[in-house]
Amino acid sequence: MQIALAPMEGLVDELLRDLLTGVGGIDWCVTEFVRVCDRLLPLAQFEKLAPEMRRGWQTRAGTPVHLQLLGSDPACLAENAALAAELGAPVIDLNFGCPAKTVNRSRGGAVLLDEPELLHAIVREVRRAVPAQVPVTAKMRLGYTRPESALECARALVEGGAAQLVVHARTKVEGYRPPAHWEWVARVQEAVAVPVYANGEIWTLEDWRRCRQISGVEDIMLGRGLVSRPDLARQIAAARAGRTPEPLEWRDVQPLVSEFWRRARQRIAPRYAPGRLKQWLGMLTRSYPEAAALFAELRRESDCVRLDALLGVDRHSDLSPVLEPCPVLST
Structure with missing residues (x-):
C-alpha cells in the first residue's frame, strides 16, 4: 500500500510538503503543477515550484517529490519533461484533473478529458522524451461531465505510456462537491493494467476504510483530508499494518x-x-x-x-536553510 500527498496549487507548496511529510505516513508527494504553454521553461520556474530539487528531489524527511506538468501541447510538454528529467526529477506526472476555470480555459487540466486522443498523444510524447527509468504518471478525474468517459480516458493514458494513474473520484463539473464516486475507481482499475490510486473525500480513518472497500484499491492519494488532519496518513499506515493509530492532539x-x-x-x-x-x-x-x-x-x-x-513565534529566531544550494542551478 502506498499513500501519496496530493498536489494542491497555492496550498501544498514546499513549506507545507516539508511539514506534512515530517509527520510521517506519506510515501511520496507531488509538486504544484508547472504550467507549460509554448516554450521551454527556464530553470528558475522548476526551482520555484520544486525547490526540493536542491535536496535530491526529497523533503527533509526523505520523502520523494514527483514533478507535475500541466498543458496541452504534446511536443512542448515533452521538451519540458526532458529538461526536468535532466534536472533529476524521479517521476514526471501529468495533470488532467485540475477543475479550475482559469486553467481549463487555457486548455489545461480536466478540460482535456473530453479529448482522449490528445491525452494519449501527450503521454506518448512525454514517454518518448524522458529516459526509460523515469516513470510517467497521470492524475485524472472521472471525465468532464460523465463518469463513463473515465474508462476511455484511462485506457488512452495507459496506452500512451502512463505507468500509474491517480483518479479523483468526481467529474470536472462536480468539482469538490461530495460524494466521491469510489465505485468508479474500481471500474477504472478493472480497465487498465497499471496501479490506480483512489483520491477524493478521504477525511478520516473511517473514510479510508470505506474507500478501500468500495474502490477495491489499496493505494490512495490524500489532499484536503491530510492538510486538515496532518497525521491522517500516519493513522492509515498504522491501521493498515494492524497497529492501533494514536491520533495527534x-x-x-x-x-x-x-x-x-x-x-x-x-x-x-x-x-x-x-x-x-x-x-x-x-x-x-x-x-x-x-x-x-x-x-x-x-x-x-x-x-x-x-x-x-x-x-508565540520569535521573529528574530534563525532558521537554518531547509534546502542546500543546487550545484546544477549554480553553474
Whole structure:
C-alpha cells in the first residue's frame, strides 16, 4: 500500500510538503503543477515550484517529490519533461484533473478529458522524451461531465505510456462537491493494467476504510483530508499494518502551525504571509476545535508582528536553510 500527498496549487507548496511529510505516513508527494504553454521553461520556474530539487528531489524527511506538468501541447510538454528529467526529477506526472476555470480555459487540466486522443498523444510524447527509468504518471478525474468517459480516458493514458494513474473520484463539473464516486475507481482499475490510486473525500480513518472497500484499491492519494488532519496518513499506515493509530492532539499540531508561520515569515512577503497562515489554519478547524478558536482570534489580523505574538513565534529566531544550494542551478 502506498499513500501519496496530493498536489494542491497555492496550498501544498514546499513549506507545507516539508511539514506534512515530517509527520510521517506519506510515501511520496507531488509538486504544484508547472504550467507549460509554448516554450521551454527556464530553470528558475522548476526551482520555484520544486525547490526540493536542491535536496535530491526529497523533503527533509526523505520523502520523494514527483514533478507535475500541466498543458496541452504534446511536443512542448515533452521538451519540458526532458529538461526536468535532466534536472533529476524521479517521476514526471501529468495533470488532467485540475477543475479550475482559469486553467481549463487555457486548455489545461480536466478540460482535456473530453479529448482522449490528445491525452494519449501527450503521454506518448512525454514517454518518448524522458529516459526509460523515469516513470510517467497521470492524475485524472472521472471525465468532464460523465463518469463513463473515465474508462476511455484511462485506457488512452495507459496506452500512451502512463505507468500509474491517480483518479479523483468526481467529474470536472462536480468539482469538490461530495460524494466521491469510489465505485468508479474500481471500474477504472478493472480497465487498465497499471496501479490506480483512489483520491477524493478521504477525511478520516473511517473514510479510508470505506474507500478501500468500495474502490477495491489499496493505494490512495490524500489532499484536503491530510492538510486538515496532518497525521491522517500516519493513522492509515498504522491501521493498515494492524497497529492501533494514536491520533495527534492539538497540542501536537499547534507547534507545526507556529513553525509554518515562522518559515512563512522568512519566505513570503508580509502582505501575503498572513493569508497563507489563515488558509491552512482554516482547514485545520475541520479537525480541531482549538484551531477554530485560534482562527477566530486572528482571522482579522494582518499585522505580522502581532501574529508573531499570537503564535508565540520569535521573529528574530534563525532558521537554518531547509534546502542546500543546487550545484546544477549554480553553474
